[in-house]
Amino acid sequence: MTITTRPGPATPVSPAAPSPVRLPRAGELARGHARGAPLRREGPAKLTGTALYADDLVFPGAWYGATLRSTEPHARLLGIERDADFDWSRVVVVTAEDIPGDNVVSLIIDDQPILVPVGGEIRHQAEPVALLAAADRDTLREAKARLRLRTEPLAPVFDPLVSSQVFAHFDMGKGDIAAGFAAADLVVEGTYRVGHTEQLYIENQAMIAVPREDGGMTVTGSLQCPYYVHKALKRALALDSERAVVIQAETGGGFGGKEEYPSLLAVHAALLAQRIGRPVRMIYGRHEDIAATTKRHPAIVTHRTGVTREGRIVAQEIDLVLDGGAYCTLSPVVLSRATIHAGGPYDVANVRITSRAVATNTPPNGAFRGFGAPQAEFAAEMQVNRVAEALGISPLELRRRNIYREGGVTPTQQVLRESVAAQEVLERAAEAAEFERIRERTARERAARTASARTARGIGLALGWHGAGFTGSGEERMGSVASVELTAEGAIRILAASTEMGQGTKTIFPQLVADELGVPYDAVEIAPQDTSIVPDSGPTVASRTAMVVGGLIIKAARRLRAQVEERTGRPFAESYLHDAQTWGGTREDERFEPYPGVHFDDETYTGDAYPAFGWACAVAEVEVDLDTGEVAVRSVVSADDVGRVIHPVLAEGQVEGGTLQAVGYATIEEIKLHDGRYLNDRLQTYLIPTAVDAPRIDAILVEAPFSGAPHGAKGVGELPMDVGAPAVVAAIHDATGVWIHDLPASPERILAALDGHEPPGPPGISA
Amino acid sequence: MPAEPPVASPTSLGQAYALLAAAPHRPIAGGTDVMVQIAAETTPIPERMLDLWRLDELRGIRVEGDALVLGALTTYTEIRRSPLCVEHALALVEAAATIGAVQIQNRGTLGGNIANASPAGDTLPVLLAMDASIVAGSLRGERTVAAADFWPAYRRTPLRPDELVLRVSLPLVAGRRVRYRKVGTRRAQAISKVVMALAWREDGGVWRHVRLALGSVAPTPIRATETERVLEGAAPRETVADHAAAVLRGELRPIDDVRSTAAYRKAAAARVLHRLLREEGGW
Known part of the structure; x- marks a missing residue:
């Protein structure tokens, strides 16, 4: 694991709001204490079998x-x-x-x-x-x-393209799309499809x-x-x-x-x-x-991209359709995230994105890690990789020429004022994976390959962005509350509705509060997630827990510290027990307030769609069996900008787990349907990667902090899910020369392309 | 889990035969198929079950005359660890290694794979390719059935309700070679999309006694006899491989199902065969 503690030269540090919270910096990680990587709170109970599941x-x-x-x-x-x-x-x-x-x-x-x-x-x-x-x-x-x-x-009705019931639709863009295409030397078109997948x-x-x-x-x-x-x-x-x-x-x-x-x-x-x-x-x-239960929304995404001979993308016209299933559930919000992310992390002058989420007579689809962005970004990255091939430019170089930098403007007219790490994650991942050197090698191997070759190696790259927290004014409407209290008994307790589901909430929250109060990690308790005890801190979704709720508890802890120190005249750590004995309990409730300078207009759907974006780049190496189309993903280097790393082991775990989940989604996971029913609805038939299918994963954590959050964190959970699949499919193309436009890039789809027979039907459609 | 049926656990084959003669029982060895089927409610709950696990008469791997004999209760783990299997039936060892996880390999048995009669049974093409004989027994005595006759239709066997699979006999043939290949969805714990065993004996530069057996491409494990005829008496040259692969593609009648497609199965089987012939021919 590598942690970049300061943004590199490509992403100038915003001078705004230096964080008063000291989170781990390089070299401090091994020191134990709250700033390092303490044991996860519920870990011993889970390991010893005493944790009580429902x-x-x-x-x-x-x-x-x-x-x-x-x-x-x-x-x-x-x-x-x-x-x-x-x-x-x-x-x-x-x-x-x-x-x-x-x-x-x-x-x-x-x-x-x-x-x-x-x-x-x-x-x-x-x-x-x-x-x-x-x-x-x-x-x-x-x-x-x-x-x-x-x-x-x-x-x-099973085909989303013929469904007449629309749950939500968007039409957004900037610039002049016709003028953009007029300025293009080359136009590339493509349609990409993603099927249902199971969490x-x-x-x-x-x-x-x-x-x-x-x-x-x-x-x-x-x-x-x-x-x-x-x-x-x-x-x-x-x-x-x-x-x-x-x-x-x-x-x-x-x-x-x-x-x-x-x-x-x-x-x-x-x-x-x-x-x-x-x-x-x-x-x-x-x-x-x-x-x-709910699945990832199937998506059909059509791209038309105009690019100049020099590799500048000048026009993007994108249409995106999500299959919501029988009921609306969260489809409008999934669609809005998919739509906003559909262009990928590229600063293109002329963009038009239309989208809709429609009903079919299949079980309702819902939230799944990435929430619409993985489907949209799979299509965006496939398209960029195909544009690079059409131009004869390296996929790495084409991205360098088009990525967002500070001051870039997104399709919702959001000006990216800070925390833009597209170039840094791109360069870090490409360098660590030796992308260009290995790409030259796989090209030589491809040129020299004879009919007797049984396997082919390839390398592929994808870049992604992920809006941190809720879309638009969601956070403002929700008005989440989280609290820190010093009880009359002298216990320090966090009260938040954010749940632990394996990702580390119960570990990072005490870390943040312990750091703010200057007390040991073990001195901070976390109250049970019980609605009669904890306030409504909002749902544990959208990678918002570390950034939004973590920010609230830091602010609550800061106020608690100030109160106690004012009363006792001594540092909190030395005086809080005495304070509790003397004054009784103190509870600080912190309600979310909009981040300074972040505005979104729900009517026109313009403005700051997210307070900040996380950035990720994956480079995958694969080996394809040319007889059977089977893909072994050998390695993935994933560079992820999470704003600020709170717990390096947990953060790395999120990148590794998300990357493996993306590998399964890229290569083998596919719900098949007949008459609107899932056919492979058992573990015997819905297969995900096993340990022996897992690639070597190198996680590079990059920190381009978000000044609106007191600790700078932007979230990590969903980022790796956005980039793994397009990187793997690009690597399959590098190995075999065939583009697989539909996910998963299963052996059936790959062999159909290699062997010249009819490919399986599109994913996500009931037979 | 549905209600548990009564389970009889005899400790001798005689007791087991007597129980079966008295009333129908669903035999259970390692339980790796039947317990999944009951839990998934894809099979009716049996009225009575017969636990075979204590029948030590059905264990053991030995050479008897010119055959390798494996007791029906031989587990996949025992096959993997058996020096006799490694020496005389390496393809069976390879097949056993692809089945399930370690826990399944510790419990699942060769007899169970045979009696379960799944078209995807991973050892069954090996048994077909090696001309195995399957010995069944009951109070009425023992009888021997050729593997080629053991799976006449989808999930059917010639076993009568009072009969048990006792052992499998693999004839030892001097100079015979067997190749095995399984194609699954992932690298472990996957039911096959195509499974293939190819056996032959080289004789004066050409192949004799060619057996090509496949699983997951038909309602039963099958021999691809038209393709065998192409290879019989031929040498594994490129033209022969091209022809054999084309004939195999035409000969197979697989279906689209939840694991794969008919088109994939035909193409993958043909290409895997081509590869095996290329490797054996050394071109």
Whole structure:
């Protein structure tokens, strides 16, 4: 691992707001203390098996819950019929008419029912229609088999290009696109497609609802966003804020997959628990989890690029279509991120980007690491690599001539005033991977290759950018709160709704507060993610936790320190115990305030789409089996600008994990559909890379701090997902000479191109 | 998991035969297929199960006369570690090494792979290519079935409800060579898209007794007999390889399924065969 502690000459340091927080600098990392790389908080419990995930939690008297789903992609629900021969007194069945509150899964728009009502429309194969609970699983299974749906089939729509139902659309740009193309010496066109992919967190979705004595409901489960679940629960059960409580159990991964779906599952468990007055466990098996929960949005992206002979991109015309599936979920926000990132990290004078997210009769798609940007940037980088080939310019050199630098203007008219590290990540990754030298070698090998060659090596490069935190004015609207308190007992405690799902929240937050207060890491506690205890710090998504919520707790800690030091006249570390004994507890709540100088206009969709961008470059080396089209990704060098590294081991882990996830998405992961149903909805058939498929990954962490955050951090989780796939596909092209326009670049697609037979159909479309 | 059926665990083959004669039981050895099928509800829950794991009579790898004999309970791990298998059936060792993870290789058995009768069973093309015989037994006695007759239709075997697979016999043929190749989605723990075993004996510069067996390209493991005829009596020259690959492409009738496409399977099988012939021919 390499950490660049200061931005290089390509990205001048902004003189604004030198951070008063001392975060790790080179050479300090080995010193232990809060500034180094302390052990992760929940690590020992996870390693020793004592960490309690939802399914480990015991609630005496709990019943098991199950979901009866549609088996048709589109139909009218005429009735739910019970087998008269079955003893229904042993089970409880809940249907839409039993919902005390609104029958909607509360999110962006109110289109998705909690359960399809009789007379209502079934819009996908995995749609929940009724809920059942029983004291034991055998009875539950038997009862479920005795319920029948009576339906009237309706014509389904599977192709997003013919769907007439649009969830959201954008049309943005700058300059004069016609003049741009007129100035171009060469125009390159291409269409790129990405299919559904599954987050495949290790722990399946799981929720346990427990009725409260006050008539409310407590739900404990595997989730990313306690307050999303809280909001959905209140609305469906018609509860006030105090009587709806959401608690995060230890969570085995999320990757976006536990952003919105847990709301639906929590409401399902709560409806059953409320009906029978007992705890109800809804723990999905892997098959149900893959079959029913959200996937990455399939995308169809068409590019038309005008470029001068000298390699200056002068016009980009891009059309992007996302398949949202049956309901809106988060599609408008995924689409907006995809649209803003669609041009890639290039300063092009004339740009037009049109986009839409549409409905199909397939299960709803949702958040997945990168949130629309990976699909858009796969297409953008494929296009840039093809432009480089058409011009006969090195892909590295073509990027040098077009990347954003300070002062660059994005398609939303955002002026990039600081923290622009496109060139630095590009040069660092290219240098570490010896991109040009190896590219010359693979070119020589390609030229000398004979028919007897069994394998071919190639190298590929991709560059990316990722807007840090929520898009546009999302953060301002959300008004997140996070707190730091000194309890009367003298404990220092962080109160935030940000969840730990393996990425390190519970480790970096105490680090940040310990640094601010000048106390050891172990002196800082973190309160449980329980909506009756912690304030709404917003969802744990969009790589916003380190930057936004981390910034809030630093500011809260700073105020706490000032108060205590004012009262005691001594440094916080020496005086806080005495202060607590004398004055009792002190709690500082910090509410988000817009970053200075950051403005976005929702009406015109112009302005600062993000407070800052993170930048990433990946260089991949592959070996392709020319007989079978199998791809072995040998190595990936990934340089990622995260603003400021808080915990180098965790940050590197994010880059490594994201890169491996991108390798799977690039090469083998593909949900196949028939009649709107996922065919490979088991671990036996939905394959992700194993340890032996993993490349060597070199993570280079670059720091171009964002002055708006007190610690300069911009987030790391999603960045590597944007660049891995286009780098791998460029390397496959370098090895074989064929461009694979659709993801995954599977052996089937590669061999079809090498062998000259018909390629498989496009990804993401139901047969 | 659905309700557990009753499981009988006999400690001798005689007890097992008697139980099977009295009532139908679903045999279970390592359980690496049947437990997955039950959990996934892709098979009905058996009424009764017969645990074979304690039947030590079905274990062991030995040379008997001019055959290598493997007990039905031989695990993939035992095959991988067996010097006799390495010496006499290296392709079987290679196949065993591609199956599942270490845990699966410790529990999964050769007899289970045979009785499960999956078209993707990774050892089955090796058994076909090596002219294996499969010995089944019941209270009524033992009988021997050629591997070529053991998988007549999709997931079918000639086993009667009271019969168990006892052992596999691989004839030892002087000078025989066997090549094995599996194409899966990833480098470990993948069900095959194409699996191939090619056996022959060189005789005066040409190949004799050519057997080309494939899995995952038909409803059963198959022999590609038209392609075998091209190779029989020929030498692995480039023109022969071109012809054989083309004939194989025409001969196979695979399907599109969740793992791969028919077009890929035909092309990959033909190209892998071409590669094996190129390597053997040294051109």
